[in-house]
Amino acid sequence: MSPRSFDERADLADRAFQLLQKCLPQHGLSQVMHWLTRREISWLVQPAIRAFVSRFNVNLAEAAAPEPGAYASFNAFFTRALRGDARPLPAATNVLASPADGVLSNRGILDNDAMLQAKGRTYSVEALLGGADHAKGFHGGTSATIYLSPRDYHRLHMPWQGQLESMVYIPGDLFAVNPRTVRAVDGLFARNERVVAIFNSPAGRYALVLVGAIFVGSIETVWCGEVTPGSPRHLTVRAGSEFESPDFARGAEFARFNMGSTIVMVFEPGMVDLGIDAPAAVPSAIRMGEPMGRVLRV
Numbered sequence: 057m058s059p060r061s062f063d064e065r066a067d068l069a070d071r072a073f074q075l076l077q078k079c080l081p082q083h084g085l086s087q088v089m090h091w092l093t094r095r096e097i098s099w100l101v102q103p104a105i106r107a108f109v110s111r112f113n114v115n116l117a118e119a120a121a122p123e124p125g126a127y128a129s130f131n132a133f134f135t136r137a138l139r140g141d142a143r144p145l146p147a148a149t150n151v152l153a154s155p156a157d158g159v160l161s162n163r164g165i166l167d168n169d170a171m172l173q174a175k176g177r178t179y180s181v182e183a184l185l186g187g188a189d190h191a192k193g194f195h196g197g198t199s200a201t202i203y204l205s206p207r208d209y210h211r212l213h214m215p216w217q218g219q220l221e222s223m224v225y226i227p228g229d230l231f232a233v234n235p236r237t238v239r240a241v242d243g244l245f246a247r248n249e250r251v252v253a254i255f256n257s258p259a260g261r262y263a264l265v266l267v268g269a270i271f272v273g274s275i276e277t278v279w280c281g282e283v284t285p286g287s288p289r290h291l292t293v294r295a296g297s298e299f300e301s302p303d304f305a306r307g308a309e310f311a312r313f314n315m316g317s318t319i320v321m322v323f324e325p326g327m328v329d330l331g332i333d334a335p336a337a338v339p340s341a342i343r344m345g346e347p348m349g350r351v352l353r354v
Contacts, residue, residue: 093131093314105133112207118142135210135276135312143209143345145307151333152349153306155215155264156319157208160342161235163200163330163349171199171322173238173245181322183246185263186226190252193261198323200330200348201245203233204313212311212319213344216351218255218262219303220279225251233269233318245320251275251311255304259353260327265320266311277311278302307345327353 095101105124109116116122120137127133145153154160162172169191170178181199182191204210228249231237238244249268254261266275279302304310330349335342342348 093134094129096128098128101127101130101133104130108133108206112205114207131314135314137211138209143213143307143343145345146333146347148333149306150351150354151347152215152328152330152351153213154202154342154344154346154348155213155321156202156204156210157343158202158204158319158341159339160335160348161201161203161238161339163334163338164198166195166197166199166322168195171320173243177239177242179243179246183243184250184265184320185252185254185322186224190222190224190254190263193324194263194322196325198325198328198330198349200321201318202321202342203235203238203318209344210313211309211344212264212266212313214255214304214306214308214310215264215321215348216257216259216262217304217306218257221254221256221261223251223253223277223280225249228268230268230270233267245318251277253277253310259351260324262321262323262327264310265322266313267318267320269317274314275311275317276314278309327351 102124105127108114108130109124116124118138120139121127124133127136164172166181167178169180169182171181171184173179181194181197182188185191185194226249229247231241231244231248233244233248241247245265245267251266252263253266254263268275328349328351332350333347334349
């Protein structure tokens with residue numbers, strides 16, 4: 057029998073990692089992490105923050121509070137604010153701004169309902185957004201995915217101006233969202249817990265999907281606070297019903313990950329071009345506020 061190729065061995069390793077995650081109590085572990093990261097025990101919190109900064113090479117110099125001792129809990133450090141000048145927005149008003157620090161791992165035009173997850177794997181925009189009603193108008197549109205690693209800044213900002221039309225929380229699995237798991241798990245982003253926020257803008261409609269993952273204790277939005285594992289199924293917030301619909305400028309903070317994860321953006325057809333004013337290659341490192349495309353209907 058001939059030796060397995062590198063790709064075959066990598067594929068087997070990815071699948072083994074997937075099976076291990078399926079056996080873990082994903083939600084239970086995430087709830088424990090949610091509790092632990094909010095403990096205000098200085099003799100435990102400060103060494104943990106310093107070790108994390110060293111292990112992941114976190115740049116605290118750009119934080120609004122650059123000293124580890126400024127944070128009462130690990131989650132306060134993890135969701136830290138940055139200095140006001142740390143993430144400038146593009147000067148041109150028709151340029152789409154990255155909503156997060158991370159790796160721009162995918163971008164492209166949807167093949168009707170199909171979105172690219174990884175090489176050889178696609179998933180449905182209807183499944184991602186929570187059904188046909190939410191996906192209406194997005195078939196054939198444009199999408200982009202940013203993966204946030206542990207070292208990244210974890211507040212999320214608006215890539216373009218917009219008024220919140222609706223938000224839905226969709227329960228699901230809590231697989232990791234690192235590249236190994238993305239390659240191994242079919243429909244990963246449409247299987248994991250997520251918050252789907254749909255916005256209206258003068259240039260068109262777009263969706264920002266905040267995908268949960270194992271150890272992501274909660275996703276927090278500025279309009280309804282924390283959404284934690286175990287929340288009511290399809291908890292929905294709609295403009296004009298339970299809240300006054302907020303209106304956001306490009307670059308405004310709208311949410312944060314309490315621990316890291318992934319944001320998927322979906323734009324209606326003809327709204328943006330992600331090949332102009334954008335990183336030349338994918339995957340590519342990107343920071344919040346950096347250009348990632350051009351809005352075409354300004």
